[in-house]
Amino acid sequence: xxxxxxxxxxxxxxxxxxxxxxxxxxxxxxxxxxxxxxxxxxxxxxxxxxxxxxxxxxxxxxxxxxxxxxxxxxxxxxxxxxxxxxxxxxxxxxxxxxxxxxxxxxxxxxxxxxxxxxxxxxxxxxxxxxxxxxxxxxxxxxxxxxxxxxxxxxxx
Numbered sequence: 001x002x003x004x005x006x007x008x009x010x011x012x013x014x015x016x017x018x019x020x021x022x023x024x025x026x027x028x029x030x031x032x033x034x035x036x037x038x039x040x041x042x043x044x045x046x047x048x049x050x051x052x053x054x055x056x057x058x059x060x061x062x063x064x065x066x067x068x069x070x071x072x073x074x075x076x077x078x079x080x081x082x083x084x085x086x087x088x089x090x091x092x093x094x095x096x097x098x099x100x101x102x103x104x105x106x107x108x109x110x111x112x113x114x115x116x117x118x119x120x121x122x123x124x125x126x127x128x129x130x131x132x133x134x135x136x137x138x139x140x141x142x143x144x145x146x147x148x149x150x151x152x153x154x155x156x
Contacts, residue, residue, distance in 0.1 A: 003048060007037030007055070024070055028062030029055075090135045090143065095119070101127040101145065110145060119143040 014030035036055035039046055093112060097119075101108030107120040110133060121127050122136045122144045133145035 004037045004040035007033050007040055011037060024067050028059045031062055032059030090138055093135050095133050095135060097127050097129055097131045097133055099129050110143060117143045119145045122146045
């Protein structure tokens with residue numbers, strides 16, 4: 001297999017890793033691998049160590065220059081982060097009941113921050129499917145919720 005093909009396969013694998021992680025690190029490694037692959041394709045006699053240096057330099061430049069720029073462009077304007085702590089930021093957030101929610105022994109599910117979470121009612125009263133709720137506490141990976149009034153427009 002040609003050296004440039006190995007670099008392109010590595011770049012593709014790193015792009016898949018970026019899609020799985022969405023941390024904006026692997027994408028720059030993929031761009032560096034792609035740059036090294038282009039170098040190997042245009043100059044087939046170039047040394048592999050030189051191709052690796054080009055890959056590292058391009059990736060570092062992307063992380064140092066590109067990542068902060070992308071992070072600032074993708075940041076929501078006027079809103080703080082949804083989760084400042086591990087799950088403490090969920091308290092007070094609005095969610096939507098995806099199915100009937102009961103007490104701790106009969107939990108249901110809610111949609112919060114684009115994720116489906118296990119939830120139970122804090123006052124042990126059943127909450128109907130589709131009802132808007134507010135998170136009152138987090139216990140492990142389960143949300144404690146109470147019904148709220150008004151229409152629900154939680155962030156998906």
